[in-house]
Amino acid sequence: MNNEKILVTGAAGFMGSHICDALINGNLQVVGIDDLSGGFLENVNEKVEFVKCDISDQESVQNLWVSKGPFHRVFHLAAYAAEGLSHFIRRFNYNNNLIGSINLINAAVKSETCECFVFTSSIAAYGEQNPPLLESTIPLPADPYGIAKYAVELDLKSAHEMWGLNSVIFRPHNVYGKRQNIMDPYRNVVGIFMRCAIEGKSFPIFGDGLQSRAFSYVEDLAPVITDSAFRTDCFNETFNVGSDEVSTVKQLAELISKEFNIELKINWLEERVEAKHAYSDHSKLRKFFPDLQNTPLDKGISLMSKWVQDTGLWEASHPEKVEIEKSLPDSWRKIISGN
DSSP states (O other): OOSOEEEEETTTSHHHHHHHHHHHHTTOEEEEEEOSSSOOGGGSOTTSEEEEOOTTOHHHHHHHHHHHOOOSEEEEOOOOOOTTGGGTOHHHHHIIIIIHHHHHHHHHHHHSOOSEEEEEOOGGGGOSOOSSBOTTSOOOOOSHHHHHHHHHHHHHHHHHHHHOOOEEEEEEOSEEOTTOOOOOTTSOHHHHHHHHHHHTOOEEEETTSOOEEOOEEHHHHHHHHHHHTTOGGGTTEEEEESOSOOEEHHHHHHHHHHHTTOOOOEEEEOOOSSOSEEOBOOHHHHHHOTTOOOOOHHHHHHHHHHHHHHHOOOOOOOOOOOSOOTTOOHHHHHHHHTO
8 A cells, every 4th residue: 555645625525535435446545534514424435544524623634634644645625515605604605615725725834745735626716707618717706605716726826836835726517426415405406406306396496597507427527636636747737627518407407307207397496696607618637638538417317316316315414594694595595494
């Protein structure tokens, strides 16, 4: 086994658990951390040394480096990814997605052992701009989630200039697949639709359903993100990562209803503040990773639906309170009030 120690944040979550699997398959020593607010221990590979840790707690992060380190590479995937809701949970968003990230970067810099810090940012960093989005597009984040992600990107660039900390930044978009939290009513539209299919409920769609996205299968992304930390030609680069297949939200609903063999019923909701069209160009990524996989949406939905039906529904936590109620969509207001 390689003597390097790798730290993965969000290890009990969706993308983090897949990164852990890829690292373990590479015969590497992995320490995985998660606060279990949205992740599940069942997702964690048994060969991962798991530690429950809240990255927004600076002392806990520092103690982790002392007790379990030194870490030679960091994969930072822990986040609460809910662009729309982030307007109404601003403090929660910045504490989890920005302050927690800074705590990790500080620890990596001070350790002087971290050779590469891999960070999953988001397409939300771009805001609402004309797609397909390029890495050269100047980010203009339009919600607190995107602002937090882009702030971490800038901080990593500053940390490289100041202390030589190498990083790789990925901007994924609309990732779905096995182990995704389908119980959170505020995020992950693929999971929300699948949960509704199982429960026999109408699919909630904001606006006209013509919002366009490129839904990306997680097992296509995990190998690329993992490999980047071991390739010096990727250091200090930013990559869009995800599918090239663009679909509307309504088309997604139709596909999932067909997969579950049910009649599609839609609960049309008032339009909310969001990017109408958001998908990226991946030409740069393909130059570095020419064998990048691109699972067709219908196949990915079929694979995820089988996992969902085998696993069933479960209890999951999500923010119970909003910090600002003004302009909160009525559908979310009803969820919070329990109606």
